[in-house]
Amino acid sequence: MKIVIADDHAVVRTGFSMILNNQEDMEVVATAAEGVDANQKVLEHRPDVLILDLSMPTGESGLI
Numbered sequence: 001m002k003i004v005i006a007d008d009h010a011v012v013r014t015g016f017s018m019i020l021n022n023q024e025d026m027e028v029v030a031t032a033a034e035g036v037d038a039n040q041k042v043l044e045h046r047p048d049v050l051i052l053d054l055s056m057p058t059g060e061s062g063l064i
Contacts, residue, residue, distance in 0.1 A: 004045055005031045006038035007053040016051060 005016050005028055008046035017028040027046045037054055042050055 001026045001028045001049060002045060002047040003027065003049045003051065004029060004038065004047040005051045006033075006035070006041070006056075007031075007051075008033050008056040009053075012053070017051045 003020055003026060005013050007013050007016075007018075010033070013033070017031060019025045021030050029047060030041040031036040032041050032054075038050070038052065040045075
């Protein structure tokens with residue numbers, strides 16, 4: 001399962017990545033710190049799952 005993580009907190013991105021990458025059937029293929037970058041990563045990697053923070057700063061929420 002390919003996963004993209006989008007959150008403005010680096011510790012959250014790193015923590016989720018470590019946990020998920022330890023699973024045999026899961027791989028974090030990209031992470032993003034803002035909404036626009038998250039959209040680009042999803043288009044580029046076509047993940048099965050997107051873990052998305054809905055409240056990110058700079059006016060770019062997870063609901064773009």
